[in-house]
Each structure stands twice: as C-alpha cells, then as structure tokens.
Amino acid sequence: MAIHPDCLEQLACIVGRSHFSARREDRVCYGYDATAAVHVPDAVVFPESAQQVSRIMKLATAFRTPVIPRGGGSGMTGGALAVNGGIVIVFSRMNRIVEIDRENLVARMQPGVITAHFQRHVKRHGLFYPPDPSSAAFSTMGGNLAECAGGPKAVKYGVTRDYVLGLEAVLPTGEIVKTGVRTAKGVVGYDLTRLIVGSEGTLALITEATVKLLALPESVMTLTAAFARMETAARAVSEIIRSHVVPRTVEFMDNASIRLAEGYLRVGLPVDAGALLIMEVDGRRAEIAGLVRSLKNLSRKLGAVSVTVAETDEQAQQLWQARKAISPALFKLAPHKINEDIVVPRSRVPDLVAKIDELRRRTGLTMVAFGHAGDGNIHFNIMLDKSDKTALEMANRAVETLFDTTLALGGTISGEHGVGVTKAPYLPKEVGDDAMSLMKRIKKAFDPLGLLNPGKIFPESLEMGWGESSKRCPGETGAG
Amino acid sequence: MAIHPDCLEQLACIVGRSHFSARREDRVCYGYDATAAVHVPDAVVFPESAQQVSRIMKLATAFRTPVIPRGGGSGMTGGALAVNGGIVIVFSRMNRIVEIDRENLVARMQPGVITAHFQRHVKRHGLFYPPDPSSAAFSTMGGNLAECAGGPKAVKYGVTRDYVLGLEAVLPTGEIVKTGVRTAKGVVGYDLTRLIVGSEGTLALITEATVKLLALPESVMTLTAAFARMETAARAVSEIIRSHVVPRTVEFMDNASIRLAEGYLRVGLPVDAGALLIMEVDGRRAEIAGLVRSLKNLSRKLGAVSVTVAETDEQAQQLWQARKAISPALFKLAPHKINEDIVVPRSRVPDLVAKIDELRRRTGLTMVAFGHAGDGNIHFNIMLDKSDKTALEMANRAVETLFDTTLALGGTISGEHGVGVTKAPYLPKEVGDDAMSLMKRIKKAFDPLGLLNPGKIFPESLEMGWGESSKRCPGETGAG
Incomplete structure (x- = not known):
C-alpha cells in the first residue's frame, strides 16, 4: 500500500x-468506468456530508494524495478513473433530494441522487427536469453536473448547465463555497x-x-420519418427546427444503424432508407394533435419517403426501441467498440456522414453513426476486437481523421x-495553446497542488504536488 | 497628463x-455612464480589430496602464467607468454583424453592434434573439455579454448567457483566444x-x-391583470408559470408605480389595484387565441379583479407604455433616483414588497417597485434629491436593509x-469570503497585473501593478 x-x-x-x-x-470495484480501462485507487470513502468531504480534501492536501470524485461510474472518457491512484470519493450516501419548491420551480439535491430517480420524483409533482443522458438510469446528478450531460431533449430544452442555478461545492x-443563486x-x-x-x-x-x-x-x-438520402434528412432537420x-x-x-437495429429487433425498419429520424413533440393537450400534423406534413414536404406517427404509448416505445437497440446490437457484433460523441453544425451532418462512409470503405471496419441530429451531435461508433492490433491502429487513425474533419466543419470533439483521459490528447487541437494555458491557470487557481482528479482534461501532467503516498503498487494500476 | x-x-x-x-x-465624453458618476480617462481609442485590441493590451501591460472596455455606456453600476484613469477602449467601430447562419440558427457579431439593431436584423431573417434589456436601443451586444443582460423575456427565454455559444476575446x-463552440x-x-x-x-x-x-x-x-393585493398577484404569477x-x-x-404612471400618462390604469401584471404570450398563429384564453381564465381564477386583452397592436403598445412610463415619471418626480435590481424567488416577492412598504412608511421617502415578476427580479427605486444629505443617508440605509432582506429571502442583490463599482461593497455579503478569494484568484489567472477594468466587482483593490501612468490629474476624476 503506497498511501500513508x-x-x-x-x-x-x-x-x-x-x-x-x-x-x-473493494478498491477494484471502483477502478472501472465505461471506458473499460482499470485504475485501482488506494482507498475508497463514502462521505455523508460536505463537511466530511472538506475534511477529506484537507487531509489529502496534508498527505499530497490525489482525490477522485465518483458518481455512477458511467463516464465515457475516464473522468472517474484513479489514473494516479489516490482516494476515490463515492457519493452514493449523499443521495438525498433535499427540496422540491413547487412555487418557484426549483429543486435541491445531493450529488449521489440517480438522475432517473430525480426525474421520476419531480414528475410526481407535475414537474420536469429535461436533461436526459442515456445513462440516466444509473448515472448520478453529480456526475451529470460534472460532465454537463445532455441527451436527446437538448434540441428544445438545452443541457445540464441550462438548468443548474447554484452549487454547494x-x-x-477544503473550503466549502456556495455559488450562484436559486x-x-x-x-x-x-x-x-x-x-x-x-x-x-x-475544479x-x-x-x-x-x-x-x-x-x-x-x-x-412520437413519430418517425424515413429519408432516401442522409442529405435530405439533414436539410429536413434544419428546416424543422427553424419552423x-x-x-x-x-x-x-x-x-x-438501421440495418443493425433491424437485424437485432426485426420490427420492420426501412432497411433501404438512407436515414431515419425519430422525433418527439411535446406541448399542451389541446394543441398536440395540430403540432404532430404540422410536423408530419413538413417532413413529407421536405422529402420523407414515409412518416409514421405512434398512435399509442406502446407504438412509441417500439420506435424508441429501435434507436435504443443500436448499442446492444453493436456489442453483439463486436466485443469492443469506440464511441465518440462529435458535434457539427446541423447543416454539416451530411458532410460528416459522407466522411464516415469514406472511412468505412477505406478501412473495411464496421462503423455506424446515430445520435442527436437536432443538435448535430453524432455518436460515431467503430466496432472492433481490440486484440486485433492492426484493426485497433486503423480505428484510432480513423478517429483522429474524423476529429480533424469535425473541427474543419466548425464542430467540437x-x-x-467530456475530455477526461481519452480525449485529452486532442484537446489542444480544438481550443488552442493560449486557451489551454488559461485553463491550466484556472485549474491552479482552484487547485494549486493539482490533487483533485489529476490526469484529466490536460494532456500532459500539470506540475503536481503529489508526495510518495500517490505511488502505486506495481500491477495494481494501469490501462486495461 | 499622467499617462506616459x-x-x-x-x-x-x-x-x-x-x-x-x-x-x-473627447475624454470627458467617455467618462460617464448611467450611474451619474464621472471618471475621465487619460485616453480614448477606437480599435477596428481584435489584433488592434491585442496590441493595445500589450502596450498597456508594458506601461502598466489600466484599460477599460466600453460599449454603449448605459451600465447601471459603473462597469465602464475609468475609476483609476487609463485607456478607454470604445468598440463603436467594431459593429459588424459578421454572419447570420439561417440553417444552423447561429449568428456572429462584433461587440459594438447595438442590441436592438441586431434584434431587428435577425428579425428580417425570420429569426429571434430574445435577451432584451430595456437599454437595448442604445446598449451594445458587447456590453450585454459583459453584464449578462436579461430583460422581461427571461421568464420564458432566459438571459444572455443562455444564448452565447462562443467568443473571440x-x-x-494580449493573447487572442477563441472559446466555446458554434x-x-x-x-x-x-x-x-x-x-x-x-x-x-x-477578465x-x-x-x-x-x-x-x-x-x-x-x-x-399582450394582456394585463389587476389584483387587489400584491400577495394575490404574486401567487398568481407562480401558478401561471407552473401552468x-x-x-x-x-x-x-x-x-x-401604477399611481405614478397614471399620473404621468392618464390612460385609465386601475389606481386602486395593489398590483398590475402585464403579460406577453407568444406562439403559433393557430394556437395563440387559445393560449390567451387560458391565461385570461387562469388569471381570473387566481383572483384578478380585471383582465384586459389588447385586441390590436396599438392597444398592446398602450399597455406597455404604462410600464415604460414609470422611469420617466420617476425622473420627473425627483432629479436623482436610486435603482436597484434585486431578485428574490417568485413566491417571496410579496415579502419584499411588504418590506418596501415598511421602509417607505418609516423613512417618508418615495419608493416604488416594479419589474420582472416572472423571475422575481424587482427594480426597486428610491426618489431623492441627492443634495439632501439626510435623505441620501436614509436612502442608502434603506438600500442596505433591502439587500439584507433580499439575501434573507434567498435572493441576490x-x-x-451587475456589481460594478456601486454594488462592490455588498458583494462579500452575498458570496462569502471563500468564494471572494476564489474569484480574485481567477481574476489573477486572467489578469496578473490587474490592468483590465480595475476597481470593479472587488470591493477592495486587488494587488495592482499600475505604474505612475495611472495617476490622475487633480480634479479630472472623481465621483460626481
């Protein structure tokens, strides 16, 4: 044990x-996240209050030991991994919804609350918390806040930062601060x-x-619209959002993605379609039928070859099942996959998809693209068996090419x-050296010793103040 | 001239x-803002590009001279005042709307663009930029961004920060950085x-x-709803927003405010009403009548003694005229006024108004409250002749009492x-010492010499690096 x-x-x-x-x-259980990398921490603690967290940070400062906050461990870029060892703080005991203020439409909660639990809880009060990452059933509000989670509803409702009013942190x-307002x-x-x-x-x-x-x-x-070509679908999306x-x-x-989901589910998806849009409309009971009618007509006018409106909740579930089947279908196809959540301006989605088609042809790798067309947020997946070193290398090169294309199209990687560990090498390409330096100075303003979640966001290590207690036992930590 | x-x-x-x-x-013209304080800068420059601004900052760094950015000079807290002398940068030449991207619903503009001009410009493209401070006709987008301007439409549409995607700054x-995305x-x-x-x-x-x-x-x-009592109106607002x-x-x-506006305009406002709500509803043409009907019925159900719907644009203008008449009416009543834009949770507006009533009775000063009830943002005004020292002192004490009440009600000052110069003394009360220290460290991470807009936000001076060039000529600078 390296920790003192x-x-x-x-x-x-x-x-x-x-x-x-x-x-x-116990430590091994908190060494994983959704990246499949493993970094076993030196200790795991489950505090119950901000005061305890504060005392842990002061202790960590005294011993120069890294501290890694952890929510549901469902992050896709390694944000919760103890890449330099240290103490993992798990927030599972701080999982109380502290207040629902129905008059002012405000809620307070601790970071360990599961997002879907929070959503269901406010729903019982006739209220709505829109951010909805696909991990909502197991990710925590703390993790959602740390990563600024989005999800499909962002088209109309925005992302986590659009809903947070204030924090205790x-x-x-070690200081406990209150930020923002209510x-x-x-x-x-x-x-x-x-x-x-x-x-x-x-921070x-x-x-x-x-x-x-x-x-x-x-x-x-819910309704779906099938298009013969990706370009037509993308143009339709722009027009729909401007309507x-x-x-x-x-x-x-x-x-x-359509072929993959259909092969897995057999629900009669249009396997010859170039693109399928799945849309949800919400509104007042009195107006919803009119909204759906408008959207249906608009989609047809914009070139949809078929439009299907779910007449029952069950039918809506089935349509969403197709979208949700992609991920498990992908896992069935290949034991490992690379999943990158690039974003381009809506109108450039066809260019991005064309590039993916080209890469697919060139590499022979299985690649699919699906995601949130409404905000140009594409989940790009490459299927592979990571033991196949040649394929892995090709895949990594393809990712890099796609990141370059994304930036050239005015997008973001x-x-x-988030950036975490996996995207850290690409960060300077997007933000530039001067903004990188500024971000590092901000990090230092919060964390002069670099003890909080080190090794994330910044590709090279900051000047860290770790003492010997951060040294790891051989074999305990390393990318898996 | 003190500047080198x-x-x-x-x-x-x-x-x-x-x-x-x-x-x-020339310098005198850029020594004012909406606070009526005067601080004449040492020099005024009108750059035309980010490159020029960058060279000015490098020069200012070399000569340890403060630099103050200035938009329309309509700020209410002294943000654009050269309180330590220095160079005022006026952005009036950088007033180009660079791009309107109709497909992706994105615009790019330089900081000197007048907000209302930008709003009208995008409107011609069938588009909408919601943030709408009452200064929009003369304030700039740069100033709006720097202050995070709000306005009445924030109830439904949010404030400036909810619309900005990225910056060049x-x-x-002296470094030119790009932040965010498009x-x-x-x-x-x-x-x-x-x-x-x-x-x-x-920063x-x-x-x-x-x-x-x-x-x-x-x-x-547009519609108005008159209520006998402030409490009933406030409860109605909460219910309406939850509907x-x-x-x-x-x-x-x-x-x-009602009496004041009516005395000034004579348009038949309900002078016995405890509170008047003026509401705007927007939506699809097909649904607007239904929305207004719902809102009208809801207001009545929630205790409105009368509800008036503007049937024509002209009638709507007249209703808004009443709201807009308050400020000129106030100026007519007293040569000086104190105007504070406090915010409390919607449901606490009656408590705040009760406190104002109490202060009015206790001090004998003329005080009115009006503003954005939808988000609890109250513009609290005290009318006075500032040459009356006793009245001024009483008014300042009343403001301090009201700030305390605001914070006790869970609000913000x-x-x-913004904070600027005038609210800087009250800032630590709201954010606390630890958050204050953190903000100062962030300021240093951006501005190690403290040259950019010094004397704002932080009540005491930071450790500044000004050289002798910041010394002011006697009589040139001082609160007016």
Whole structure:
C-alpha cells in the first residue's frame, strides 16, 4: 500500500470505519468506468456530508494524495478513473433530494441522487427536469453536473448547465463555497456555477446543487420519418427546427444503424432508407394533435419517403426501441467498440456522414453513426476486437481523421462525454495553446497542488504536488 | 497628463491618429455612464480589430496602464467607468454583424453592434434573439455579454448567457483566444465562454461573439391583470408559470408605480389595484387565441379583479407604455433616483414588497417597485434629491436593509445590472469570503497585473501593478 497508513487511519476516522475501505476487493470495484480501462485507487470513502468531504480534501492536501470524485461510474472518457491512484470519493450516501419548491420551480439535491430517480420524483409533482443522458438510469446528478450531460431533449430544452442555478461545492483546498443563486436571474461576481459544471470533477467537488424545473408537458407524441438520402434528412432537420414546431428530440440513424437495429429487433425498419429520424413533440393537450400534423406534413414536404406517427404509448416505445437497440446490437457484433460523441453544425451532418462512409470503405471496419441530429451531435461508433492490433491502429487513425474533419466543419470533439483521459490528447487541437494555458491557470487557481482528479482534461501532467503516498503498487494500476 | 507620452504615441500608431484621442473634450465624453458618476480617462481609442485590441493590451501591460472596455455606456453600476484613469477602449467601430447562419440558427457579431439593431436584423431573417434589456436601443451586444443582460423575456427565454455559444476575446495579457463552440452542445475543457460572460469586462475583452437564435414566434399578444393585493398577484404569477402557458414576459407594477404612471400618462390604469401584471404570450398563429384564453381564465381564477386583452397592436403598445412610463415619471418626480435590481424567488416577492412598504412608511421617502415578476427580479427605486444629505443617508440605509432582506429571502442583490463599482461593497455579503478569494484568484489567472477594468466587482483593490501612468490629474476624476 503506497498511501500513508496515517492518512488511511484518518480517512476512516472522518467517514467512519464502515464507510471506508482500503481492501483490494473493494478498491477494484471502483477502478472501472465505461471506458473499460482499470485504475485501482488506494482507498475508497463514502462521505455523508460536505463537511466530511472538506475534511477529506484537507487531509489529502496534508498527505499530497490525489482525490477522485465518483458518481455512477458511467463516464465515457475516464473522468472517474484513479489514473494516479489516490482516494476515490463515492457519493452514493449523499443521495438525498433535499427540496422540491413547487412555487418557484426549483429543486435541491445531493450529488449521489440517480438522475432517473430525480426525474421520476419531480414528475410526481407535475414537474420536469429535461436533461436526459442515456445513462440516466444509473448515472448520478453529480456526475451529470460534472460532465454537463445532455441527451436527446437538448434540441428544445438545452443541457445540464441550462438548468443548474447554484452549487454547494468543496474546493480542492477544503473550503466549502456556495455559488450562484436559486432564482432565474443573478449576475453577482464570476459565474463559478457554470465554471464548475462541465469541469469533470477537476475544479471542485459538488456536494449540493440547485436546479430549475419546468412544468411537465401535458402531452408527448412520437413519430418517425424515413429519408432516401442522409442529405435530405439533414436539410429536413434544419428546416424543422427553424419552423414553429420545435420537436423536443430529433434522433437519427444512418443506414448502417438501421440495418443493425433491424437485424437485432426485426420490427420492420426501412432497411433501404438512407436515414431515419425519430422525433418527439411535446406541448399542451389541446394543441398536440395540430403540432404532430404540422410536423408530419413538413417532413413529407421536405422529402420523407414515409412518416409514421405512434398512435399509442406502446407504438412509441417500439420506435424508441429501435434507436435504443443500436448499442446492444453493436456489442453483439463486436466485443469492443469506440464511441465518440462529435458535434457539427446541423447543416454539416451530411458532410460528416459522407466522411464516415469514406472511412468505412477505406478501412473495411464496421462503423455506424446515430445520435442527436437536432443538435448535430453524432455518436460515431467503430466496432472492433481490440486484440486485433492492426484493426485497433486503423480505428484510432480513423478517429483522429474524423476529429480533424469535425473541427474543419466548425464542430467540437465532444458534445456530451467530456475530455477526461481519452480525449485529452486532442484537446489542444480544438481550443488552442493560449486557451489551454488559461485553463491550466484556472485549474491552479482552484487547485494549486493539482490533487483533485489529476490526469484529466490536460494532456500532459500539470506540475503536481503529489508526495510518495500517490505511488502505486506495481500491477495494481494501469490501462486495461 | 499622467499617462506616459510614449504610451499615447504608440496608441495612436496602433489605431491610427483619427481613432485616438487624449484631448480633454473627447475624454470627458467617455467618462460617464448611467450611474451619474464621472471618471475621465487619460485616453480614448477606437480599435477596428481584435489584433488592434491585442496590441493595445500589450502596450498597456508594458506601461502598466489600466484599460477599460466600453460599449454603449448605459451600465447601471459603473462597469465602464475609468475609476483609476487609463485607456478607454470604445468598440463603436467594431459593429459588424459578421454572419447570420439561417440553417444552423447561429449568428456572429462584433461587440459594438447595438442590441436592438441586431434584434431587428435577425428579425428580417425570420429569426429571434430574445435577451432584451430595456437599454437595448442604445446598449451594445458587447456590453450585454459583459453584464449578462436579461430583460422581461427571461421568464420564458432566459438571459444572455443562455444564448452565447462562443467568443473571440483578447486576454489582459494580449493573447487572442477563441472559446466555446458554434453548436448547441460542447463540453470541451472549462466553460471559458460563460466565465467571461457576466464578468463585467474584468477578465477579457470580447471581440466577437457567436450566439444562437430561435425561430421568430408567429404571434405575440399582450394582456394585463389587476389584483387587489400584491400577495394575490404574486401567487398568481407562480401558478401561471407552473401552468402549461408560460408567458414570455410577466411584468408587474406595485400600487405606487401604477399611481405614478397614471399620473404621468392618464390612460385609465386601475389606481386602486395593489398590483398590475402585464403579460406577453407568444406562439403559433393557430394556437395563440387559445393560449390567451387560458391565461385570461387562469388569471381570473387566481383572483384578478380585471383582465384586459389588447385586441390590436396599438392597444398592446398602450399597455406597455404604462410600464415604460414609470422611469420617466420617476425622473420627473425627483432629479436623482436610486435603482436597484434585486431578485428574490417568485413566491417571496410579496415579502419584499411588504418590506418596501415598511421602509417607505418609516423613512417618508418615495419608493416604488416594479419589474420582472416572472423571475422575481424587482427594480426597486428610491426618489431623492441627492443634495439632501439626510435623505441620501436614509436612502442608502434603506438600500442596505433591502439587500439584507433580499439575501434573507434567498435572493441576490443583482439580477441584471451587475456589481460594478456601486454594488462592490455588498458583494462579500452575498458570496462569502471563500468564494471572494476564489474569484480574485481567477481574476489573477486572467489578469496578473490587474490592468483590465480595475476597481470593479472587488470591493477592495486587488494587488495592482499600475505604474505612475495611472495617476490622475487633480480634479479630472472623481465621483460626481
């Protein structure tokens, strides 16, 4: 054990012995996330309050030990991995919905609350929390805030940062700060709230969040529109969003995704279509039929070869099943996959898909593109068996080419997953050297010793202040 | 002249002699804003590009001279005042709308574009930029971004930070950086965009902004609802916003404001009403009548004693005239006024108004409250003749009491105007010492010498690097 025994002893005192572990069998459980890399931490703690988190940070500072905050461990870029060892803070005990203020449409919750649980809870009050990452059933609000999660409803409703009003957070140096407001407006001092949101747990540990809520829409309806060509579908999406019926989701599947989902599900998807759009519209009960009719007519006018409206909840479920079947179908096809969440301006989606087609032809690799067409957020997947070194190398080169294409099209290399470890090498390409330096100075302003979630976002290490306690036992830590 | 002659000479070289002035008659023109304080700068420059702004910052760094960015000079808290002398950068020549991308609903513009001009321009393309401060006719997009401007439409559409996607900005050290994206989603690195937005020109000089646009609503209708008591009106506002017809604006006038506007306009306002709500609803042409009907019925059900729907554009104008008459009526009543834009959770507006009533009775000062009820953003005004020292002192104490009440009600001392100079003494009360220290460290990460817009936000001076060139000529600078 490389972490100092005194540090371990004091950690146990802070959170209580039953909420602490340095046993390998426990630590291994918190060494994973959705990237399939493994980095076993030196200790795992389960604090119950901001005060405990603060004491942990002060202790970590004294022992120069890295601290890694962890929500549901469902991150796609390694944000929760203990890449330099250290103490993993798991927020599962801080999972209380503290307040639902129905009069002011505001809620407060602790970071360990599961997102879908929170959504269901506010729904029972007739309220609506729109951000909806596909991990919602197991990711936490804390993780969603740290990554600035999005999801399909962003087309109409925006992303996590559009809903967070204020935070309670523990700084790497141990101070507990409150940021932001609990009102719709507030312009007092720097926007620490939105600086911490999306900072991937590198600037502060969120211990409570205040978010705004909306009234739950009275009605939701689902329809699909099949297009012969990707270009036509993309142009239709732009036109639809510029119309006065903005759907709350506009998901798309390319031909490869359609075939894949159909092969897996056999629900009669149009396997010859170049692209399939799945749209959700919400609104007042009195108007929903008119909205759907407008959208149906508009889709036809814009070149859809077929439009299907789900007449029942069951039919809607079936349409969504097709979209959701892509991921499991992909896993069935290949044991490993690369999944990148690039974003381009909506109108450039056809260019991006054309590039993917070209790469598919050139490499012979299985590639599919699907995702959130409404905001140009494409989930690009390459199927492979990572033990096939040649394929892996080709895939990595293809990803790099696609990132370059994305940037050239005016896009960004991550719409939802963040930078973490996996995208860190590509970050300077997008933001430039001067903005990189500025971000590092901001990191230092929060975390002078570089102890909070080190090794994330910044491709090279910052000047870190780790002591010997961060040294890892051989064989315990490493990319898996 | 305290500024170094070599510095002046080089400034003239950077922007060209005709876009530079150190003559007193020119400098005086840029020493004012809406606070009525006067601080005459040492020089005024009118750059035409980010490159010129960058060279000015490098020059200012070499001569340790403060630089103050200035938009329309309509700020309410002194953000554009040269409180320590220095160089005022006026962005009036950088006033180009660079791009309107109708397919992706994105626009790019330079900071000197007048907000209302930008709104009208996008409207001609069938598009909509919702943030709408009451200064829109003369304030600039750069100023709106720096202050994170709001306005009445924030109820439904949010504020400036909800529309900005990315920036080009010059750092105090002269680097030109690009932040953010031009897509709806993007989570790559720290959110520099929203950190700079609302930083009141203390972190960076915005030289170009990319904002998102919406489709222009097909229809807008206006209605008013009079309530006997403020409490009933406030409860109605909460209920209305929780309903499925969210108005885009919910403005309110207290009894004092109603009487004032009626005395000035004579349009038949209900002078016995405890509160008047003015609401705007927008939506699809096919549905607008239904929305207005719902809102009308709901208002009645929630206790409105009368509801008036504007049947023509002219009638709507007249209703808005009443709301807009308050400010000129106030100026007519008293040569000076204190105008504070406090915010409390919607449901606490009656408590705040009750406190104002109490203060009015206790001090005998004329006080009115009106503003954006939909987001609890109250413009609280005290009328006074500032030469009356006793009244001024009482007024300042009343403001402090009201700030305390605002914070105790879970509110914030500024929803739109920012901190600037005038609210700086109250900032630590709201954000706390630890967050204050963090904000100062962030300021240093951007501006190690403290040269960009010094004396704003932070009540005490930071450790500044000003050289002798910041010394002011006696009598030239001082609060007026």
